[in-house]
Amino acid sequence: MVPAAGQGERLGQGLPKALVEIGGEPLLCVTLARFESLGLLESAVIVIAPESRSVFRTVLDDAFPGRAFQLVDGGHERQQSVWNGLEALDSSTEVVVIHDAARPFVGHDSIRESIRGAEEVGAATVAIPCVDTILCSDDSGFLEPTPDRSKLWSCQTPQTFRVEVVRAAHRRAAEHNWTATDDATLVRASGGTVKLVEGSRENIKITTPGDLAYAAFLMEHDERFRLKPVSADRP
Amino acid sequence: MVPAAGQGERLGQGLPKALVEIGGEPLLCVTLARFESLGLLESAVIVIAPESRSVFRTVLDDAFPGRAFQLVDGGHERQQSVWNGLEALDSSTEVVVIHDAARPFVGHDSIRESIRGAEEVGAATVAIPCVDTILCSDDSGFLEPTPDRSKLWSCQTPQTFRVEVVRAAHRRAAEHNWTATDDATLVRASGGTVKLVEGSRENIKITTPGDLAYAAFLMEHDERFRLKPVSADRP
Numbered sequence: 001m002v003p004a005a006g007q008g009e010r011l012g013q014g015l016p017k018a019l020v021e022i023g024g025e026p027l028l029c030v031t032l033a034r035f036e037s038l039g040l041l042e043s044a045v046i047v048i049a050p051e052s053r054s055v056f057r058t059v060l061d062d063a064f065p066g067r068a069f070q071l072v073d074g075g076h077e078r079q080q081s082v083w084n085g086l087e088a089l090d091s092s093t094e095v096v097v098i099h100d101a102a103r104p105f106v107g108h109d110s111i112r113e114s115i116r117g118a119e120e121v122g123a124a125t126v127a128i129p130c131v132d133t134i135l136c137s138d139d140s141g142f143l144e145p146t147p148d149r150s151k152l153w154s155c156q157t158p159q160t161f162r163v164e165v166v167r168a169a170h171r172r173a174a175e176h177n178w179t180a181t182d183d184a185t186l187v188r189a190s191g192g193t194v195k196l197v198e199g200s201r202e203n204i205k206i207t208t209p210g211d212l213a214y215a216a217f218l219m220e221h222d223e224r225f226r227l228k229p230v231s232a233d234r235p
Numbered sequence: 236m237v238p239a240a241g242q243g244e245r246l247g248q249g250l251p252k253a254l255v256e257i258g259g260e261p262l263l264c265v266t267l268a269r270f271e272s273l274g275l276l277e278s279a280v281i282v283i284a285p286e287s288r289s290v291f292r293t294v295l296d297d298a299f300p301g302r303a304f305q306l307v308d309g310g311h312e313r314q315q316s317v318w319n320g321l322e323a324l325d326s327s328t329e330v331v332v333i334h335d336a337a338r339p340f341v342g343h344d345s346i347r348e349s350i351r352g353a354e355e356v357g358a359a360t361v362a363i364p365c366v367d368t369i370l371c372s373d374d375s376g377f378l379e380p381t382p383d384r385s386k387l388w389s390c391q392t393p394q395t396f397r398v399e400v401v402r403a404a405h406r407r408a409a410e411h412n413w414t415a416t417d418d419a420t421l422v423r424a425s426g427g428t429v430k431l432v433e434g435s436r437e438n439i440k441i442t443t444p445g446d447l448a449y450a451a452f453l454m455e456h457d458e459r460f461r462l463k464p465v466s467a468d469r470p
Contacts, residue, residue: 125378127370131442133390133416134369135362135431136382143360143429144386146420147371151379155368181368185381194378196370201443207366208436209456210449217448 001045001085004028004056004101005074010208016052018101019059020212023219023227027206028056029063030104030227038111040097041067047074047085079179079186083170089163095119096166098183099158105202105218105225106158114160117195122165125184126199127153156199159184165192236280236320239263239291239336240309245443251287253336254294255447258454258462262441263291264298265339265462273346275332276302282309282320314414314421318405324398330354331401333418334393340437340453340460341393349395352430357400360419361434362388391434394419400427 008017018028028046035041041064048056050073060069072088074081082098089096095118099106110126117124130152136144159182169186173179180186184194202222206215219225243252253263263281270276276299283291285308295304307323309316317333324331330353334341345361352359365387371379394417404421408414415421419429437457441450454460 121377125370130369133420134365135360135388135390135419137386137388137431141431142356143419143423143431145423146415146417147382149416151372153370153372155370180381181384182381184370184378185368188378188380196372196376196378210452213452214445214449217445221444 001047001082001089001096001098002028002031002101003047003074003078003081003085003098005047005049005081006078006102007049008102008207011206011212012209016049016056017206018048019052019055020206022104022206022212022215025227026059026063027104028101029059031099031101031106032064034104034106034108035097035099035111036064038108040111041069043070043090043093045070045072045085045088046101047072047081049074077179078181079170079173082183083174086163086167086170093163095160096163097158097160098166100205102206103157103203104206104215105200105204106156107200107203110156110197110199110203111158113197114158117197118160118162118165121193121195123159123161123184123187123192124195124197125159125182126156126197126203128156128199128201128203130154153196155182155184156203156205157182161187236282236317236324236331236333237263237266237336238282238309238313238316238320238333240282240284240313240316241337242284243337243442246441246447247444251284251291252441253283254287254290255441257339257441257447257450260462261294261298262339263336264294266334266336266341267299269339269341269343270332270334270346271299273343275346276304278305278325278328280305280307280320280323281336282307282316284309312414313416314405314408317418318409321398321402321405328398330395331398332393332395333401335440337441338392338438339441339450340435340439341391342435342438345391345432345434345438346393348432349393352432353395353397353400356428356430358394358396358419358422358427359430359432360394360417361391361432361438363391363434363436363438365389388431390417390419391438391440392417396422 004018
């Protein structure tokens with residue numbers, strides 16, 4: 001499932017964030033292509049802003065002809081959007097991979113490992129060890145003791161779950177009015193076990209114009225992310 | 236004081252990190268120029284790798300002719316390098332601004348506010364509210380409850396201190412074998428008060444080739460960071 005309902009105000013292009021272009025392709029399509037080679041697009045659910053349904057349909061039909069993605073209306077917040085996506089899953093789905101549309105450089109290993117983690121313990125999230133020092137503040141803007149960086153991770157996606165685990169966590173969150181910016185946190189708050197899977201630095205979330213510049217750099221310099229390999233150069 | 240002894244292996248240019256070029260200028264010179272217009276370069280101490288002393292001297296003499304920066308040999312770790320820099324401060328110094336050479340896009344307001352904070356309470360650090368969700372792990376690689384993001388900050392520099400405060404913290408750290416990747420954490424661990432000053436997103440630390448691409452983007456698109464403003468275009 002790909003939550004793609006964000007508006008992307010910080011990119012300032014007047015387009016849904018998932019449709020902003022990187023390397024000449026809509027972000028969402030680059031992201032989906034990362035999953036295609038793993039055979040994971042067959043039952044993909046994409047959560048979108050309702051008012052953008054027709055443009056999403058057009059873009060996806062053009063990039064993935066013949067593939068009937070299920071488009072689901074998102075809510076006001078990501079958590080509601082994910083819930084809507086969970087409700088729309090085919091009843092035979094056992095494991096759901098939730099991945100941000102705005103992370104086009106996810107590694108295949110990260111996807112595979114997160115699925116394995118969910119199969120083993122019910123839930124897994126991709127994350128990378130914090131490089132920055134993370135400081136804690138009190139309510140008055142003064143420093144609290146600094147946490148041990150070796151136990152801190154910067155959250156990425158995919159987050160992958162056995163469907164009943166993440167559905168139960170979302171229901172519990174709704175009952176208790178818990179909100180979180182990711183789904184693994186809800187599972188943990190509900191008492192579930194979540195395995196951490198180490199991702200990669202390149203798996204950034206595109207948020208600002210500077211991130212687009214970084215994305216262009218990666219697509220140009222890292223052959224894993226090149227859209228059209230120059231095969232003519234090879235013998 | 237500018238710790239600039241890092242080797243910058245991840246940039247892969249075979250140069251001390253502080254001398255890698257951005258926008259055609261050595262990183263360190265771009266960073267120092269941010270402080271020049273505030274009149275803060277008069278008594279600057281730059282901590283360098285001892286084996287690179289002559290190249291640093293040449294580069295600095297070229298970029299800032301007539302200004303006699305004090306170059307101090309760094310140690311194996313940043314903490315030791317900062318201590319060496321603190322030992323080298325002129326005895327009349329009351330407040331020391333410590334700023335990473337690799338953060339060329341620091342805002343003038345951040346510098347000013349950190350100095351004000353240090354004058355008020357003895358210590359201040361620039362930091363920005365965490366955008367990423369920060370997850371916590373246990374020792375076995377499973378998720379612990381997620382901390383409240385609203386109290387988490389990503390550490391930047393400058394960190395600014397009354398000299399006796401940061402010296403005492405470093406002495407205490409040496410006694411107790413505390414290590415930290417920043418100096419404000421040492422002051423807090425010693426029981427000191429540290430004010431948080433909100434910095435800016437642009438104040439990144441240049442670490443990877445992707446960061447250099449981001450830096451080039453900023454210098455091209457953000458007039459605050461342009462090295463040569465095109466004044467001819469203005470009436």
